[in-house]
Amino acid sequence: MGYLLFLYSCITWAQTLPKVDFIALNATVLPNFEKKDVNGHCHFVFKVNAPTDTIRIDAKAMRFSGILINGKAVEYKNNGKELLLYTGFKKGKNQLDFDYYAQPKQALYYIGTAQNYQIWTQGQGRYTSHWLPSFDDVNEKLTFSISVTTLENEEATRTSLTAISNGELVQKETFRAIQAGKIYTTWNYQMKKPMASYLVMLAIGEFVFQTHHSATGIPLERYIQPKDATKMDYTYMHSDRIFDFLEKEIGVKYPWKIYRQVPVRDFLYAGMENTTSTIFDQDFVVDSIANNDRNYVNVNAHELAHHWFGDLITAKSGKHHWLQEGFATYYALLAEKEIFGDDYFYQQLYSYANRIKVAAKSDTIPVMNEKASSLSFYQKGALALHYLRDQIGKRAFDKTVKAYLKHYQYTNVETADFLAFVRKYADFDTETFQKTWLESAAYPEKEINACLQKSAFIQELIALQKDRSKPLRDKLDQFRQLLQSQKFWPLKSEVIYQLKNEPFEESEPLYRLALQQGDIKVVKTVSELLTKVPASFQAEYEQLLSVASYEVRANAFLNLLHSFPEEKERYFEIVKDWQGANDKEVRILVLTAYLNAMPETAPLYSIYKNELIGYTGPDYESVTRIPAFQNALTSFPEDVQLLKNLVNATHHPKWQMVKYGRDMIRKYVKTEKYRILFNQILPDLSPEEQAELKRLMQS
Structure with a gap:
């Protein structure tokens, strides 16, 4: 356990001290995007409380050099999972130094291309020990100070890289390597309180940020990619209020010196509560319209609450x-x-x-x-x-x-x-x-x-749901009053649900009333359930194409297109500039609908085809790539670039992307035509991609 635990154990309760108590780690790390590796140096401070023959540090598939304990070289063993130390330490306080090298297979991820990349970590359930010698046991807490060195990309016109870790940024220094002529920046972050290793984080990429302050004076840093700068306020909506509320509601002052949040591409989960520095998924970066479809509020509050429940106190085991x-x-x-x-x-x-x-x-x-x-x-x-x-x-x-x-x-x-x-x-x-x-x-x-x-x-909602079997004529007045009321939207959406199988001529006045009231959640329910649009309702339904919700707009476009195919050119003109949220779902829907409905001679056909295939490439996130693949492979399964992108998908950090790529390749190579196509693209692939494709073709 960490040093503060040692103090508390003396003061508040009798507890057996561990034989070896790690107190602190000062680490310098230099991740390299091109090589997908990391070099580093570790300086551990630990205390030996009782005789022991071995000191263990978790370190997956690493190489070590220059190992010193208290300034002297010592023998060690590297079993591929742990660094084992047998000599050189003494009872009481000790210091351990060494250099290390790792090429992590998980926990540290390299996303994007050399011109636009991010590097980020996910330690919970993945083990920080894949990229930083540390402790997989959550009961071993210590203070971490991480210095991150980044190499600037001088060839690309870009915003300088920002490196983020846990704790306060105490120093930032930029320097040029004399021999290589390359520009490096070192970011020195320091923690003053102990935490478990799975909460150590890195996030490197192009970011801009704002700083607010809580009611109690805590700096609140909010990061975002430069291209999304206009989405800052909508993404972080209610953030100040959430922080102040939780601090007051929990009744214990926020236990750290700073709090920052950073969205990253293709994150493995919705968010992760790394101490002082939450990482969350880029999908929660929204504009004013996407904010009505999904928002970051719940994830925001959840990860912040973890800074008390998980970071300040940590469960001893998975059982708890x-x-x-x-x-x-x-x-x-x-x-x-x-x-x-x-x-x-x-x-x-x-x-x-x-x-x-x-x-x-x-x-x-x-x-x-x-x-x-x-x-x-x-x-x-x-x-x-x-x-x-x-x-x-x-x-x-x-x-x-x-x-x-x-x-x-x-x-x-x-x-x-x-x-x-x-x-x-x-x-x-x-x-x-x-x-x-x-x-x-x-x-x-x-x-x-x-x-x-x-x-x-809830009582009213349950009562309303129990009336689903009643004839509509017996509920008309009740439904009309509900739709015109100020009551919470699920009651009104339940009304729309109960209209689904009713004759439209009987329910049409209620649909009109629902749209007139303009509650986006209720309007969304209409767009989901009323999929066959009657001609008498076409004009009113077309208003949904401009509602402040990408989901409503997409539903309405598809429903109108299918209901009135003779007017497809007019609808395609209306939606031609639609982009939607960051996931490009709406854009992919528009492209696919056009390619399916229009002949190959149509003016935009080849442009839209290339754009759709482009979204399957490594410049885009998995939430964009997978639906783009699903649609493009249906129409253009023999496209060479599409097949190259499919192989590239098998080396993605998200298992869903990897599984999709592998499954589709296995499916296609069963046919001789596709085996020939995949063999033709082999020379154009990276060595790793070549090896994976050959393996899949042989499986």
Whole structure:
């Protein structure tokens, strides 16, 4: 454990000290995009508390040199997974220095091309020890100071690279290597409090940023790619409010000196709560229109909440993972409640409950199990906390959480630690709670229903859903009043759902009313369910083509195109400049629709074909490439560039992209025609791509 744990163990409780206690790591790292490798130097400070014959540091597939303990060269063993040290250390404080080299297969990712690349990390579940000698055991906490050196690309006209890591930026220095004439910049980041190794991060790329400050003075840095600078405000909407709310609601001051957020391309998850420096997926970078389809608010709040639940205190093992994900999910939902209101809050709880109820029919693994599903760790864990808060009251719950965090700060915890504080501040049967919510995979229907029934909105929604079998004529007045009311949109969307199979001549006035009211969520429901547009409703439906939602626009365009094919040229003229959100989904839809509906002699056919195939290339993210592949391969499966891009996809960091590429190649090479085509492109591929293609052709 880290040094602060040693202090706390002396002060607050009796705990056996580890034989070896790592206190700090100062590391210098130089990732190289072209070679996809990293060179570095590590300076560890550790304390030997009791005799031991071996000191172990996790290090996957690394090479080492210059290993010194307390300034003297020592023997070591490198077994490919760990660096093992046998001599040179003494009881008490020691210092360890060495250089290392790694070519990581995971945890450190190189995205894009040499002219426009990003480098970023994902340590949780991937192990930081693939790129930085560290500790896979989450119970080994230490302070990290990382110096990142970047090499500027002098050939391209570009914004200078920015390197981001954990903690405060204490120094930035740019220098030119005398012999090579290359320009390097070193960014020195320092942490002052201990954390687990999986929370160490790097993010390198072209970024601009803004700095805000919380109500308590914490610097809040928000990064974005230069091309997305105009999307900064929409992407980070409500961020200040989320930070101030969580700090107040949790009752413990934000435990670090700075907080920054950075979106990266092709990130493996929605977000990751690296201490002081959250990474999140580029998909959440939105403009004013895309903001109505999806937003970063929940992920934003979730990753920030982890800075208390996961970073400040960390679960001792996977069995207690809900202490991180359940808490982060619940506090994120409380932050959304602050922003979007009580009805939204209960709608989300209702959604969680329905998903858990369905999953419980086949999922036999309870929350307190390291193999539990994400649904159990996150949503069921959050519902358990809501039930607990509902039972003991907000005041007792807040006192419990505050005391629990303060007592175990910078250390590791398990479920019993939290429940002990519940018993301290409330007369509550934690044993039954643990058995019902955490140790049983059954759906606690009685307890959940009792919580949900406290919402008048949920009561009304359930009552409305029970009326689905009633004749429309018996519900017309009720539906009309609902659609004209100020009630929360799911009630109105339920009305639209119940119109789906009704004769249009009877439901048309209600559809018109729904569109007139202009609630984007309700209008989206109309665009999803009313797919065959009657001629009498064409003019009103065409208004959806200009609604402030890319999803609504896309649905409306396809529905109109299919309903009125004779007017396809007019519709293609309307949508010819559509781009949509960052994922290019809308643009791909427009291109594909045109290529499917128009002859090859059409004016834009060859232009649109090349554009669609271009989106399958490495300059674009997987969320763009996969749908582009799916559409392009249907129409142009023999295109040489398309096949090259398909092979390139097999070396992508996202498993979904890799799987898609491999599956499609395996499918095509079963046919002799495609085996010939793939053999023809072999000389144009990189050595790694050649090896992978040959392997797939032989499998």
